[in-house]
Amino acid sequence: MVELQGKTALVVGAGGLGGPAALALAGAGIGRLVLADAAPVEPADLVIAPLLAESDLGRPRGAALAGALARLFPGIDVSAPEQPLDAGSARDLLLGVHVAADATNHFPGMFQVNDAAVAAGVPMVHGALLGHTAQLLSVVPGATGCLRCLFEGPPPRPEPVLPEPDPLGPLAGLVGSLLGVEAVRLLEGKPGAYAGRLLVYEARSGWSRSVSVRPRPGCPACSARHAQGEGRAGGPP
């Protein structure tokens, strides 16, 4: 078993996906956790993110989750930076990080985390939800394709015409837990269950499938990494 005490994990998004992911990492003995989510806790968050409490309403989600983790894991080294996520802050957040978990469930955010992780050579696990459907993908820079190899970029219409349904809480819990377990796998140097393979799961049917994600020639994220000399392959030592 690889010692995780000296490792740092970044979890971007501290709601329905980020909470279970952070718990899985903390339970596995990660040394340091960075929880990046400056958005305030809203009433709907309490349904899908049960680690957050009524008393957290209005607080930044990252700080609120850090408080919940401190109760369950006293002494854990956890920080919750409050700068809003953008391309620049994503790069800053990845400094000194060994693995990143994208739990933003937000199109612009997931591509910002993807691009910054690929550029920094840091392995990243992506999880997302839409209604009853979930997806997971691990990106190992230099070895697998990335989100931009598969989807190229966010969809052209960022604002939905109709309100999107919130996922069921336990589906968020399942995907967040799998996200955290996968991040631990990557930190331990094991082959990721979703490395280069996008898992799609539809909860009502129980149907799942995997899609191979290979590096795509012309992918702007991977090309930028090659142009800057392979980034910091594998992240920090």
Place this chain on the structure above:
Amino acid sequence: MSDADAEARFAGQALLPGFADAGLPRLRDARVHVVGAGPVAAPALLYLARAGVGTLYLDDGADVEPGDSGAWLYAPAQVGQSRLLAALEVLRAASCTVEVRPAASDTSATATLICARSEGVARTSAERARLAGLPHVVALGDAGGGEVISIPIGAPCFACASRPGARVQPRGGAAAAIGTLAALELLLLVAGAAPGQERGRRIALVEGRPGAEATARRPGCGCRLF
């Protein structure tokens, strides 16, 4: 919480297919008996409490163990305390929409979730639920994964549907994955929201990948008759 606040909180779920009309009221009327409050059950309990389920009956006679620390409900300082009492306190604080009580012999449950420590307890609990005419979901962890079996009324029983395994108790994120999958299956079953689930199904979680199959009755099993 006022009705308007509750409606606003669950407005997003009300847009989900299967939950738009009767699904959420069915959850509100449900009384769920949960067997176990350990590392697999703890995340499930928390989600059920927050999902709008009306009543939860807790059923665990063990104390909080060192391995439970971090299992969503329990802090290290609670090791040695009654799991039941510790879970009651956390769950009652977690949601004002759910009533949380210890299970008793006269518990009037409408569904059962079984996250027992051993296969033997799971089998006994599942058989009790089946004979009582209750839809039930059984979760059995197995190291990094496990199985979750949905058993609506009249579907093949747990003994028909379960597959052999080493039954090594999962911990941490792996336990949470099985527990949350079990809570998800129970919500879908109670809400009547999953079209393929009404005949019974088994979801195996292997190497982080869930896969469902319809369950089938074993030749000679008497579960069709009772």
